[in-house]
Amino acid sequence: MKMSEGVEWALHTCVNLSWTDPGDAVPAARLAEVFSLPTAYLSKHLQALARAGILISTTGPRGGFRLGRDPASITLLDVVTAIEGPEDAFRCRQILKDGPGGRPDVDYRRTCTISQAMRKAELAWRTALAEQTIADVRRTVEQRDPAAPEATRERLR
Amino acid sequence: MKMSEGVEWALHTCVNLSWTDPGDAVPAARLAEVFSLPTAYLSKHLQALARAGILISTTGPRGGFRLGRDPASITLLDVVTAIEGPEDAFRCRQILKDGPGGRPDVDYRRTCTISQAMRKAELAWRTALAEQTIADVRRTVEQRDPAAPEATRERLR
C-alpha cells in the first residue's frame, strides 16, 4: 500500500501557491522548478487538482495555476482525494459470497464485520486529514521559517 | 492507493482459525477452499503471517497453519502490517532538499510540516486498527450469526 508521491508534490505546491498573489497564475514549469520535479508529470497532477476545483487553470501567456479557493477551505483530504481518487484503500471483495452460507443478494461491503472494521479505521484517517487545511500547514511553516513566504514568492515571480 | 486484497483474505482466515481447536493445524488448501481462493497465493500470505508470529506453520501430514497466540492479542494492525509491510503509505521523498534553502543534512521526514501532518493522519488510522482485535471481530460475527462458528468449524475439519 503506497500513496502516490504526487500527493506530496500537490501539497507542497498548494502551500507555495498560497504565498503568491491570489490574482495571478503560475505556470506548471515554474512550480516544478522549485523542487526540481519533472514538469510534465507535475502538470498531470495539477490538472487533477483543477478538476477537483482546488486549483484554477488558465492557458496562454501569463497563464498557469492558482488556488481555486481560500487556503483555509482546502483540507488535506481534499488534495489526497483529488490525486488518489475517492475509493478506499481497503476494498471489500465480498469473499463471504463464496463462503459457507453466502448470499448473492447481500452487499457484504456494508454488512461484513471485517469490512466495517477497516472502514472505521479509514474514517479515522480521513477525519484526521479533513481537520487540517493548507492554511494550517502554511501557518506552521511560517512560524518555523518566517523567511519562507517571501523566498518562495520570489522564486515563483 | 490500494491495499493488497491479501489483507482481506488474511483477516477472514484468522477469524476462521480462531474457531478451530487451538491444537490442530489446518492446511492452506482447506483454508482457501472456504472462500474459493487460489491456494498457492493465499499460502504466500499465510507465510507472511507466520513470519510475523501471528500464525504457526507445521509441515508434513496433519500439518498446516494455526493461530500463534490468543485472538484477543492479535490486532487488525498486526495483520495489516504483516501483509503490507511496516512502511507508511505516505513516504516523504524530502523534496524540500531540492527546494530553496534546502539543507542536505536535515532529515525532512521528521521536520517537514506536511510530512508530520500526513503521519498524524496515518497514526490515527493505525490506532483505530490497533484498537480492534480478531477476538472482537469474532464476537461481533457470532452475535449476528450464532451458527457461523460451528459451520466453518465443520468446513475446516
Next chain:
DNA sequence: GTACGGTTACTCGGATACCGCATGTCCGAGTTGATGTGG
C-alpha cells in the same frame, strides 16, 4: 494618440510509452504418520 487586426509565443490538456510491484503459479525440501516385519 487611439483602436484594431494579425501574429506570435506561451499555456494547459489529453494521448501515448515505460517500469515496478502486486498478483498468480509451480516444483522441491522436509516432516510426519502409516505400514509391514521381525523378535
Next chain:
DNA sequence: CCACATCAACTCGGACATGCGGTATCCGAGTAACCGTAC
C-alpha cells in the same frame, strides 16, 4: 503383542511468470498578450 525401520504421502517454502496501475513524456489545441498599422 510390541518395537522398529522403511516408505509414502502430505505440507510448507521459496523461486519463477504475468498483468496492471503508477510513473514519465510528448505534441497538439486554444488563448492571451504584443506589435504594427491605419485612422
